[in-house]
Amino acid sequence: KRGILKKAKELSILCDVELVLLLSSPTGKPTLFVGQNPNGLYNILQKVSNMPFVEREERDLKNLEIIVYLNQIEFMEDYLIESLNELRNMK
Numbered sequence: 001k002r003g004i005l006k007k008a009k010e011l012s013i014l015c016d017v018e019l020v021l022l023l024s025s026p027t028g029k030p031t032l033f034v035g036q037n038p039n040g041l042y043n044i045l046q047k048v049s050n051m052p053f054v055e056r057e058e059r060d061l062k063n064l065e066i067i068v069y070l071n072q073i074e075f076m077e078d079y080l081i082e083s084l085n086e087l088r089n090m091k
Contacts, residue, residue, distance in 0.1 A: 001031065008033050020044050 012035030
């Protein structure tokens with residue numbers, strides 16, 4: 001968790017972007033990170049609420065496509081690791 005928060009802070013500084021990160025632990029305890037701007041959460045929520053519905057839907061669809069793609073990559077990585085382990089065992 002500390003590492004993710006550190007990377008979020010670095011990303012917000014290096015890219016000069018408003019960044020808000022909401023984490024939820026397995027126990028349900030939320031952690032909120034707001035970048036350099038103390039009003040960042042308000043600004044981001046304001047931008048999203050002013051965005052036309054169609055544009056929000058398009059962004060959600062793009063984000064979903066990225067998540068599916070990342071899941072496929074993760075699956076392939078696991079498959080490759082498993083295959084490599086099987087090959088090592090064959091030797």
